Amino acid sequence: MTETTDNLSLFPEVDEQATIKKVTSFFKVTFPKMVRYSGRSITNLQSPVISDMPGVKNVENNADRRIVQRLTAENVVEQTMKALNVCDSISQTIIKKLYLSDHRVYDFQIWKEIGYQERRYYYYKNRALLAFADYYMLDDLHEFQEPKKLQV
Structure with missing residues (x-):
């Protein structure tokens, strides 16, 4: 196998529209x-929250499941914030305003606030979502194109 072929299989072509859709779903459904x-709380993600919730006396398996569930959720939140923090500033601004707000924010509100025209805003929004997919290391949020078959 040649070096070029190795690189193609190691880094398959990203389906940008499908990846954007998957990252959007992550922020709208999974992340909240x-x-x-x-x-x-979604508004206090920058600073750690210490929980003093009382322990639940339940069946041990249920308690174990809840502990694992909570630790997994904390890891997803932490990795999301790490990935977001390495995105460029305009990507951070768009994602934070759109998905990390405690109230519903619409695209048109953001593009007006940051002073972009609609078309330019959507270019940067898509770029932000693709960059986030690149930086988020807990799961692969990319969707890939089917490999092209070579004609012989």
Whole structure:
């Protein structure tokens, strides 16, 4: 196998639209659920939250499951914030305003606030979501194109 062929199989072509859709779903569905499970508030993600919740006296398996669930959720939240913090500033701004706000924010509000035209805003929004997929290391949020078959 040649070096070029190795690189192609190691880094398959990203399906950008499918990846954008997957990252959007992550921020709209998965991430808010993980924030709730972790016991944190979406508006206080920058600073750690110490929980003094009383222990639940239940069946041990249920308690173990809840502990694992909470630790997993905390890890997702932590890795999300780490990935977001290495994105460029405009990507951080767009993602934080759109998905890390405690109230519903619409795209048009953000593009007006940051002073972009609609088309330019969506270019940067898509770029931000793709960059986040690159930096998020807990799961692979990329969707890949089917490999092209060589004609012989």
